Amino acid sequence: MFLDLFTGLRDEGVPVAIQEWQAFLTALEQGLHGSSLLRFYHLGRACLVKSETFFDAYDRVFAQVFRGVEGALGDDITERLLEWLRDPKNFPELTPEQLAALERLSSDELMRKFLETLAEQTERHDGGDRWVGTGGRSPYGHGGVHPTGIRVGGPARSRSAMKVAEERRFRDYRTDVVLDARQLRVALRRLRQLTRSGAQTELDLDETVDETCRNAGEIELIFRAPRRNDVRLLLLMDVGGTMDPHYEPVSQLLTALHDERGLRDFQAYYFHNTIYDHLYTSGRMLRVDEIATGDILRRLDGRWKLAIVGDAAMHPAELLEPNGNIDPRRTAATPSIRWLHRIATHFDRSVWISRPRGARSAPRGGSGKERSGGDGNAAGLGRVGLGELHLEDTVHQAGDDVLAVEVLRVGQRESARVVADVVLGVGGREPLVVLEGDTAVEAQHVVVHLDFDLVLLDTRHVDEEPERVLVLADVDVGHVRPTRTGVLLLLHFQLLLGREILCSH
Amino acid sequence: MEDAICMSTNGDFSRFQGTPGYIASGPLVDAVNCAIALERPLLLKGEPGTGKTVLARHVAEGLGMPMLSWHIKSTSKAADGLYVYDTVQRLNDSRFGTGDVSDIRRYIKLGPLGESFAARERHVLLIDEIDKADLEFPNDLLRELDEMRFTVVETGDEIVARERPVVLITSNNEKELPDAFLRRCIFHYIEFPDVATMRKIVAVHHPHLEAKLLDQVLIKFYWLREQSELRKKPSTSELVDWISALLRSGLSRAQLEAHIPFIGVLLKKEQDADALSRFDERGGRYPAKWADLGPRYNQ
Numbered sequence: 001m002f003l004d005l006f007t008g009l010r011d012e013g014v015p016v017a018i019q020e021w022q023a024f025l026t027a028l029e030q031g032l033h034g035s036s037l038l039r040f041y042h043l044g045r046a047c048l049v050k051s052e053t054f055f056d057a058y059d060r061v062f063a064q065v066f067r068g069v070e071g072a073l074g075d076d077i078t079e080r081l082l083e084w085l086r087d088p089k090n091f092p093e094l095t096p097e098q099l100a101a102l103e104r105l106s107s108d109e110l111m112r113k114f115l116e117t118l119a120e121q122t123e124r125h126d127g128g129d130r131w132v133g134t135g136g137r138s139p140y141g142h143g144g145v146h147p148t149g150i151r152v153g154g155p156a157r158s159r160s161a162m163k164v165a166e167e168r169r170f171r172d173y174r175t176d177v178v179l180d181a182r183q184l185r186v187a188l189r190r191l192r193q194l195t196r197s198g199a200q201t202e203l204d205l206d207e208t209v210d211e212t213c214r215n216a217g218e219i220e221l222i223f224r225a226p227r228r229n230d231v232r233l234l235l236l237m238d239v240g241g242t243m244d245p246h247y248e249p250v251s252q253l254l255t256a257l258h259d260e261r262g263l264r265d266f267q268a269y270y271f272h273n274t275i276y277d278h279l280y281t282s283g284r285m286l287r288v289d290e291i292a293t294g295d296i297l298r299r300l301d302g303r304w305k306l307a308i309v310g311d312a313a314m315h316p317a318e319l320l321e322p323n324g325n326i327d328p329r330r331t332a333a334t335p336s337i338r339w340l341h342r343i344a345t346h347f348d349r350s351v352w353i354s355r356p357r358g359a360r361s362a363p364r365g366g367s368g369k370e371r372s373g374g375d376g377n378a379a380g381l382g383r384v385g386l387g388e389l390h391l392e393d394t395v396h397q398a399g400d401d402v403l404a405v406e407v408l409r410v411g412q413r414e415s416a417r418v419v420a421d422v423v424l425g426v427g428g429r430e431p432l433v434v435l436e437g438d439t440a441v442e443a444q445h446v447v448v449h450l451d452f453d454l455v456l457l458d459t460r461h462v463d464e465e466p467e468r469v470l471v472l473a474d475v476d477v478g479h480v481r482p483t484r485t486g487v488l489l490l491l492h493f494q495l496l497l498g499r500e501i502l503c504s505h
Numbered sequence: 506m507e508d509a510i511c512m513s514t515n516g517d518f519s520r521f522q523g524t525p526g527y528i529a530s531g532p533l534v535d536a537v538n539c540a541i542a543l544e545r546p547l548l549l550k551g552e553p554g555t556g557k558t559v560l561a562r563h564v565a566e567g568l569g570m571p572m573l574s575w576h577i578k579s580t581s582k583a584a585d586g587l588y589v590y591d592t593v594q595r596l597n598d599s600r601f602g603t604g605d606v607s608d609i610r611r612y613i614k615l616g617p618l619g620e621s622f623a624a625r626e627r628h629v630l631l632i633d634e635i636d637k638a639d640l641e642f643p644n645d646l647l648r649e650l651d652e653m654r655f656t657v658v659e660t661g662d663e664i665v666a667r668e669r670p671v672v673l674i675t676s677n678n679e680k681e682l683p684d685a686f687l688r689r690c691i692f693h694y695i696e697f698p699d700v701a702t703m704r705k706i707v708a709v710h711h712p713h714l715e716a717k718l719l720d721q722v723l724i725k726f727y728w729l730r731e732q733s734e735l736r737k738k739p740s741t742s743e744l745v746d747w748i749s750a751l752l753r754s755g756l757s758r759a760q761l762e763a764h765i766p767f768i769g770v771l772l773k774k775e776q777d778a779d780a781l782s783r784f785d786e787r788g789g790r791y792p793a794k795w796a797d798l799g800p801r802y803n804q
Contacts, residue, residue: 020688027542039531
């Protein structure tokens with residue numbers, strides 16, 4: 001019964017399970033809807049929809065499935081109906097036996113039959129003897145003539161379910177976000193740098209046992225500070241026009257990190273195209289949200305890890321000229337490149353996450369890329385081109401201690417060839433290839449020449465030696481569903497392990 | 506088949522009708538009764554200050570059942586709600602020789618969930634702010650909520666619920682709840698009350714408020730809620746507090762028409778208070794009639 005509602009909801013993406021549907025049917029059997037369509041609506045919503053983000057979808061599906069049902073149906077329908085039924089004047093053509101049978105018909109029975117008929121009806125029916133529709137002699141007709149008819153359609157006196165459903169009050173609550181925040185958090189729990197610091201509140205069992213033994217059995221409790229994640233992350237995001245569709249998922253990703261208490265501290269600021277004197281605390285970048293970049297640098301010490309997300313599509317003038325800001329109201333005497341330098345040197349470890357160029361004609365000049373850490377080399381703003389010969393030079397410059405990582409997309413045979421050519425040219429350590437493909441089967445289609453296994457990357461697989469990482473592809477945050485592997489990978493390497501990253505675009 | 510569909514006024518269904526102290530909307534009452542009838546927990550979400558926690562108390566009052574509450578903290582563990590084995594006490598007792606330490610049962614203390622199972626009469630159990638705890642916390646409770654039984658591992662006792670408690674769970678929407686948990690609950694989202702409901706709510710707390718003053722208060726309040734610049738919109742409980750402040754200070758209706766005093770009771774964020782004072786400086790005018798708020802507020 002009412003399967004249209006069930007399938008309609010599932011088509012709209014509302015995750016209704018069979019269990020919930022059965023609970024709903026049980027509730028109907030027990031009469032919890034009380035013969036009122038409005039209460040039926042609320043009952044369905046309470047049993048089937050478990051988040052207010054789906055309320056709008058429920059409204060739409062409900063309005064569609066039960067269109068035409070409302071009208072004379074209100075809370076007092078049964079009373080009026082019973083009254084009308086019991087008045088023999090209304091049924092001149094019925095025999096006394098039929099009248100008696102009518103009188104025995106209870107209101108529940110009538111309502112149940114009505115709803116059942118509705119459920120069986122798969123399309124609007126005009127005329128005919130049985131279906132709900134207009135005209136005709138059906139018991140439940142719109143304007144039809146029939147002794148026991150319930151008139152369908154027309155003005156409703158009380159607040160009707162259809163009105164409620166059509167109001168769509170929950171439209172603002174929809175979140176059609178494909179990326180599931182909870183899934184992210186569960187996955188990101190692994191991103192940690194655990195240290196022991198703070199008040200000593202955890203019982204150190206081993207030490208306690210040792211001390212107790214030394215104490216000849218007298219219990220001596222030793223405490224230590226609990227482990228907590230020590231990563232403090234500063235996120236700077238470019239919300240220029242080209243980046244608009246992308247900042248939402250990444251910002252979600254990283255807020256998920258923080259919510260999960262995976263990060264010790266987390267702050268996010270926004271800028272437009274490139275960094276000048278001020279950053280903004282909200283994506284809308286209103287005047288009230290301004291914060292001086294210098295203030296941020298003062299407040300946050302070098303221990304913070306910096307992640308900049310942006311497509312680095314600024315014009316060279318914006319980057320290099322003083323007063324290069326395209327927004328004439330906000331003049332900045334210092335060229336942006338100086339700010340970038342300052343920021344990069346201030347934080348021990350930083351990373352720039354960007355989106356791929358693709359077919360877009362973006363200015364190729366002067367874009368700041370990744371920033372190396374550790375050795376204080378201020379000229380780290382370099383550019384490496386994939387497929388162009390620069391790459392091999394860089395690799396050879398890097399020498400023996402480069403750990404090459406390729407983040408491949410499934411189906412990119414071109415990349416596989418480059419990996420084979422360039423990466424294997426690197427002496428020393430073996431390359432680790434992390435494939436973005438979802439299944440091992442797909443991965444094998446891509447990795448044709450290479451003969452090693454897929455490795456699930458984990459910080460434990462990489463040891464403590466200070467080696468540099470060559471990443472041959474962008475981490476693609478352009479898709480609505482950014483790959484966890486890609487972003488996590490970069491964050492692992494750059495922020496936690498402090499590897500120098502030479503990146504390609 | 507006729508018997509299976511009984512009218513709603515008899516039987517157990519209409520048990521909760523709201524209490525004089527709490528104005529519950531029709532759908533909310535239905536959701537509570539549905540949860541009771543289907544024997545599933547009721548999950549409540551809504552803006553802060555809409556009365557989710559308070560509802561549990563009134564449900565208990567309305568049904569005439571005693572109430573147990575479990576206020577979840579970020580450090581809460583699911584097992585603690587069932588029982589806690591006080592090992593440290595037992596250790597201390599053994600060292601200093603008071604009492605019989607061989608009987609573990611003396612050191613097993615039942616948590617709120619465990620108590621509601623072990624009790625002789627039916628309780629209302631409130632699990633407050635379940636989303637504050639760890640991500641896996643709701644999943645850890647699943648089996649116990651379904652089967653209404655658990656085993657104390659140390660003694661081997663099995664505690665089976667004699668009377669199934671009425672479970673009300675509130676969430677502040679800070680974290681997503683796992684799907685397996687949501688499947689088992691009946692869900693209700695407490696919407697922010699509209700003007701008519703708000704009048705009733707205020708009448709419960711301030712029954713002798715003059716009608717015209719109430720009008721002015723509500724106009725200002727709903728106007729504030731409409732402002733998109735505010736980071737945190739004022740909620741029902743803040744409105745009630747504000748009215749108390751206004752009454753105690755003896756402010757007149759005329760003064761209220763022109764500006765909004767005691768703004769600190771309504772707006773709790775510094776940026777919001779600043780935004781409003783800037784509005785004042787710019788010479789903004791506050792609405793004095795319902796018509797000023799737009800067509801949605803025809804009063």
